[in-house]
Amino acid sequence: MTHQVSSPTRFTTGLSVRDGRDPALNQAPKAVKIDVEHLSFFYGVKRALEDISLQIQANLVTAFIGPSGCGKSTFLRTLNRMNDIIPGARIEGHVRIDGLDAYASGVDVVKLRRKVGMVFQKSNPFPKTIFENVAYGLRINGLAASKSELAGRVEESLKQAALWGEVKDRLHESALAMSGGQQQRLCIARALAIRPDIILMDEPASALDPIATQRIEELVYDLKQAYTIVIVTHNMQQAARISDHTAFFWLGRLVEYDRTDKIFTNPSEKLTEDYVTGRFG
Amino acid sequence: MRDLPFRIIVGAFGCVLALLVLAIGVELTRQSWLSIQKFGFHFWTTDTWDPVAGQFGALPFIWGTLYSSLLALAIAAPVALGIAIFVSELCPAWLQTPLVFLTELLAAIPSIVYGLWGIFVLVPAIRALEIWMPEPLRAIPLLSGPPLGVGMLAAGVILAVMIVPFTSAVAREVLQTVPAAQREGAYALGATRFEAIRAALFYARTGIIGSIMLGFGRALGETMAVTMVIGNNPQVSASLFAPQYTMAAVVANEFTEASDELYLHALVEIGLVLFVITLVVNAGSRLLIWGLGRSGRTRPSRVADVEASAA
Ligand SMILES: Nc1ncnc2c1ncn2[C@@H]1O[C@H](COP(=O)(O)OP(=O)(O)OP(=O)(O)O)[C@@H](O)[C@H]1O
Ligand SMILES: [Mg+2]
Numbered sequence: 001m002t003h004q005v006s007s008p009t010r011f012t013t014g015l016s017v018r019d020g021r022d023p024a025l026n027q028a029p030k031a032v033k034i035d036v037e038h039l040s041f042f043y044g045v046k047r048a049l050e051d052i053s054l055q056i057q058a059n060l061v062t063a064f065i066g067p068s069g070c071g072k073s074t075f076l077r078t079l080n081r082m083n084d085i086i087p088g089a090r091i092e093g094h095v096r097i098d099g100l101d102a103y104a105s106g107v108d109v110v111k112l113r114r115k116v117g118m119v120f121q122k123s124n125p126f127p128k129t130i131f132e133n134v135a136y137g138l139r140i141n142g143l144a145a146s147k148s149e150l151a152g153r154v155e156e157s158l159k160q161a162a163l164w165g166e167v168k169d170r171l172h173e174s175a176l177a178m179s180g181g182q183q184q185r186l187c188i189a190r191a192l193a194i195r196p197d198i199i200l201m202d203e204p205a206s207a208l209d210p211i212a213t214q215r216i217e218e219l220v221y222d223l224k225q226a227y228t229i230v231i232v233t234h235n236m237q238q239a240a241r242i243s244d245h246t247a248f249f250w251l252g253r254l255v256e257y258d259r260t261d262k263i264f265t266n267p268s269e270k271l272t273e274d275y276v277t278g279r280f281g
Numbered sequence: 282m283r284d285l286p287f288r289i290i291v292g293a294f295g296c297v298l299a300l301l302v303l304a305i306g307v308e309l310t311r312q313s314w315l316s317i318q319k320f321g322f323h324f325w326t327t328d329t330w331d332p333v334a335g336q337f338g339a340l341p342f343i344w345g346t347l348y349s350s351l352l353a354l355a356i357a358a359p360v361a362l363g364i365a366i367f368v369s370e371l372c373p374a375w376l377q378t379p380l381v382f383l384t385e386l387l388a389a390i391p392s393i394v395y396g397l398w399g400i401f402v403l404v405p406a407i408r409a410l411e412i413w414m415p416e417p418l419r420a421i422p423l424l425s426g427p428p429l430g431v432g433m434l435a436a437g438v439i440l441a442v443m444i445v446p447f448t449s450a451v452a453r454e455v456l457q458t459v460p461a462a463q464r465e466g467a468y469a470l471g472a473t474r475f476e477a478i479r480a481a482l483f484y485a486r487t488g489i490i491g492s493i494m495l496g497f498g499r500a501l502g503e504t505m506a507v508t509m510v511i512g513n514n515p516q517v518s519a520s521l522f523a524p525q526y527t528m529a530a531v532v533a534n535e536f537t538e539a540s541d542e543l544y545l546h547a548l549v550e551i552g553l554v555l556f557v558i559t560l561v562v563n564a565g566s567r568l569l570i571w572g573l574g575r576s577g578r579t580r581p582s583r584v585a586d587v588e589a590s591a592a
Contacts, residue, residue, distance in 0.1 A: 082465060087374060110471045118469040124462035127484055137470035187466070194470060 033058040033198060033228045034079060039093035041074055041083070048074045051093070052254045054247060058197075061220060061229045063239040063260065066249035067275070072232045073121075075249065076200050079230065080116035081109050097198070114141060117196035121203040123183035125175040125190075130167050133175045133186055134158060137194040153193055161189035162219050181212025188219065192227075199223065201231040205238070217242050236276060240264050248272045305556065313550035315543050324550060330515040330531075332539075337547035339554050341515035345433070345525040346555070349507060350500035352437030352521075353444060357500075358493050361445045365452035365489075370478050381453070387446035396509035399439040404430040404510055407438075411522055426522040429512065434521040436511035440500045448496035455488030456481060494566030501559055504529035528555040 034056040041049035049071045056062045064072040077083045078095060081102060095102040102112055114137075125133050134154040137143070144150035154171075158164040163185045167178070175186055184204055191199055201220070205213040220229055220242050233239050239246055240260060247257040248271075256263060256272045267273045310317070316324065316337060327338025368380050408430030418424050426432070459481045467480035482489065504527075512524020513534060528551050539545040 080469065082469065085465070085468060110473055113469055114471040118465075120462060120465065120469075122462060124460070124466040126463065126466065126480060136467075140467075140473075140476050141471045190466075190470065 031058045032056070033098065034230075035094075035096040035099070036079075037094040037096070039075075039078060039091065039095060041071070041078055041092075042090040043074075043086070044088040048252055049078070050252045053093075054254060054257050056228065056230060057245070058228045059224055059226075060244040061224050061231060061242055062245045062247065063243035064230065064232045064247050064249060065234070065236060065239050065275070066255075068234070070249040071252045072249050073202050076202055076230060076232055077118075079198070079200055080113050080118055082113075082118065084109060110141075114194050115196055116198045116200060117191035117194065119184070119187050119191055119199065119201045119204045121206055123180060123187050123207070125178075125183050125186055127174065127176055129172045130158075130175045130178070130186060131171040134189050134193050137190060141194060143194060157189040157193040158186075160192050160223070161185045162215065162222075163189055179212070181208050181215060184208060184212070184216060185219065188216075192223075196227070198228045198230065201229065203232050203234060206234060213238075236264070236278075248275060250275070302560075306553075309549060309553040309556060313546045313553050316546035316550045319543065320547075324547075325554065328515075328517050332535075332544050335541075335543055337543070337550075339528070339551050341517050342526055342528040342531050342551055343554060343558070344517045345436075345511065345515075346501060346527040346529070346558070348433060348525070349436040349440055349511065349527055350497055352433065353440030353500045354493065354497050356437060356441035357445045357448060357496060360441070361448035361452055361493070361496065362489070364445070364449040365456055366478060366482070368449075369453045369456040370481070381450075384446045384450050384453075388450060392443065392503060392505040393509075395439055395443050396506035399435060399506055399510040403438060404435050407432070407435050407522075422519045423521055426518070426520045429522070429524060431510055431512040432520075432522045432524045433511065433518075436507045436525070436527070437521070439506050439510055440503055443503060443506060444496040444499050447499060448492050451492035451495060452489050455485045455492060458488070459484045490569060491566060494562070494569075497566075498559060498563055501562065502529055502555070504533050508534060528552075 032055045036055070037053050039049060039052045040047060052075065064076065066072055074083065078091060079097075079102070083089045083091070091103060097112070097116065101107070126136060128136070131151075131154055134157050135144075135150055138150055138153055144153055155164060155168075158167060163182060166182060167186075175183065178186065184207075188199075188201075188204070205216045208216065217238065220231065223229060224244075231239075231243065243260045245257065246260040246263040248255045248263060248267075248269075250271055256267055256269045258268070263272060264276055267276065273279075320327070320337060324337065324339050325343065326340055327336075328340040329336045329338050330341060331337075364380075364384065368377060368384075372380060408428055411426075411428035411430070414424060414428075463484045464477045464481055467477040472480065507527055508530035511527060511530065513526050513530060514524040515526045515531070516523065518525060532548050532552050532555075536545075536548055539548055
C-alpha cells in the first residue's frame with residue numbers, strides 16, 4: 001500500500017490543530033519531494049523496516065512518531081543514505097528525491113547528502129570555533145570562493161538558525177562552550193550553510209530544556225518556507241504543534257500517514273488512536 | 282564529609298608518587314655530587330668524555346639521545362598513525378582483530394631481540410646503503426662518514442620499529458573513542474570518507490599527540506637495542522651514518538667499569554640529566570595536551586540559553 005496524503009480538497013476542510021495559522025494547509029498540494037516505495041531495511045539479518053511507501057511533500061514539515069525502536073531513525077537515515085556507513089546494513093525498495101533514485105548505482109552520495117541535510121538527536125559540534133563549525137561544510141565542498149563569501153554565508157546561516165545575535169561577538173570561541181540549545185541551533189546552522197533542499201531532524205530537541213525546545217520549534221516553523229523538513233519526535237504535542245503531516249510507525253511498519261490534524265483528532269487506524277491518546281507507548 | 286577518609290587515602294597515594302619522584306631526584310643528585318661540584322653546568326655543554334684524564338661532559342650523550350629519539354619519532358609517527366587509521370577506520374572487520382593482536386605482540390618483544398635483529402639485518406642493510414651512496418651525496422654533512430653500518434640511522438630505525446607498535450596501539454584506542462556522532466556529523470555535511478577520518482583525527486588530536494609523546498618518552502630511555510647498533514662513540518655529529526652514543530647506553534655500558542669515584546659520579550649525573558629531560562618532555566607534552574584541551578571544554582550551564590530566550 002502506498003500512503004499518500006489525502007486529496008487537495010481535504011486541505012481546505014477538516015480541523016487544523018493550528019487553527020489555520022498555517023497557510024500551507026490551505027494551498028494546493030506541493031510537489032512531491034521525497035518518494036519512498038516498498039522500502040525494507042535490514043541490520044544484518046534483522047529487519048528494521050518493512051515495506052514502507054510514502055511521499056513527502058516539499059515545503060512542509062513532516063513528523064515521524066512512534067514508540068521507541070519502531071524504526072523512525074532508521075527510516076530517516078535511509079533518506080540521506082546515512083545508513084551506508086553501518087556495516088552489514090542492507091536496503092530494498094526505492095527512495096526518490098526530486099524523482100531521482102537515491103540508491104541507483106552511480107549516485108554521488110556526497111552530493112546527495114549535500115542536498116539532504118541532517119541534524120542529530122544529540123548536538124555534535126566539531127571541537128572548533130563557532131565560525132569554523134558553520135564554515136566546515138562550505139570548506140569541504142568548496143562552496144565559498146572567497147573569504148568574504150565564506151563569512152557572508154556563515155553569517156546568513158547563523159541568522160537563519162536564529163543564533164546570530166547570541167554569537168556574533170564570539171564567533172571565534174569554541175563551539176563547545178555554548179549551551180546545549182545553542183549547540184543544537186549551531187548544528188542546524190551548520191546544516192543550513194550548505195543550502196540543502198531537505199533537512200532531516202532526528203529528535204533535535206529531546207535533550208533540551210523547554211525554552212530551548214521552543215526556540216527549535218519556532219525555527220522549524222520559520223525554515224519550512226525554504227526547506228522541506230522531516231522531523232522525528234517522541235513528543236506528541238510537538239508533532240501536533242509543528243508538523244503539517246505525520247507518519248506513525250510501529251514495529252518497523254508505517255501504520256498511518258496523513259495530515260497532522262487528522263492523525264491527532266481522527267485517525268483511521270485503531271493502533272494510531274491508541275498511540276496518540278497515550279493508551280500504549 | 283563522608284568521603285573524607287577516601288580522599289585522604291587517595292591523596293596519600295598521590296603524595297607517595299610525588300615523594301618517589303622527589304626521592305629519585307635527590308638520590309641521583311647525591312650520588313653524582315662530586316661531578317656536579319667539579320663541572321657544574323659545563324657538564325651539559327662539554328663534549329669531551331675522557332675517563333683517563335678525568336674530564337667528563339654529557340653533551341655527546343644528550344645529543345645522541347635527542348637525535349636518535351627525534352629521528353625515531355620522525356620515522357615512527359607517520360607509520361604509527363597510518364597503522365592506527367587503517368586498523369580503526371579502513372580495514373575490514375575480520376582483519377581488525379588479527380592486526381590488533383599483531384601490534385600488541387610486537388610491543389611485547391624484548392628489546393634485546395630487536396637489538397639482535399638490528400645487528401644481523403638492519404646494520405648490514407645500512408652498510409650496503411652507505412657503500413652504495415654516491416660520492417657527491419656523501420659530501421652532505423647529514424650523510425658523511427665511513428660506511429660502518431652501525432650509527433645514528435640504525436639507532437633511529439630500530440627505535441622507530443620499537444615504538445611503532447606502542448604508539449599505534451595508543452593512537453588506535455584514542456581514535457576508537459571518537460564518538461560516531463563526529464564522523465556522522467561530517468558525513469551529513471557532504472564529507473568524503475577521507476574528510477570524515479580527518480574530522481575524527483582532529484577531534485582526537487590531543488590524544489594522538491599524547492600517544493606520539495609517549496612514544497618519544499619510550500625512545501628517550503631505550504637502552505639495550507640502541508647500544509647494540511649505535512656504535513657507542515661519544516661525538517656530536519649531524520651525520521646519520523656516524524657512530525654515536527646515548528645517555529642510557531653509556532650508563533649501562535660503563536657503570537661496571539667505572540674505576541674511580543668521579544667517573545662513577547659523572548655516570549650517575551648522566552642518569553640525572555636523562556631523568557630531568559624525561560620529566561621535562563613529559564611535563565611539556567602534558568601542558569601541550571591541557572592547552573589544546575582547554576579550548577574544547579564543555580560548559581555545563583545552560584544560563585546563556587535561558588538569558589538569550591528571556592531577552
Ligand atoms: N546500528 C544498528 N545495528 C543493529 N540494529 C540496529 C541499529 N540501529 C538500530 N537498530 C535496531 O533497529 C530498530 C529500529 O531502531 P531505530 O533507532 O530506527 O528506532 P527509533 O524508532 O529511532 O527508536 P527511538 O525512538 O528509541 O530513537 C531497533 O530495534 C534497533 O534495535
Ligand atoms: Mg531514534
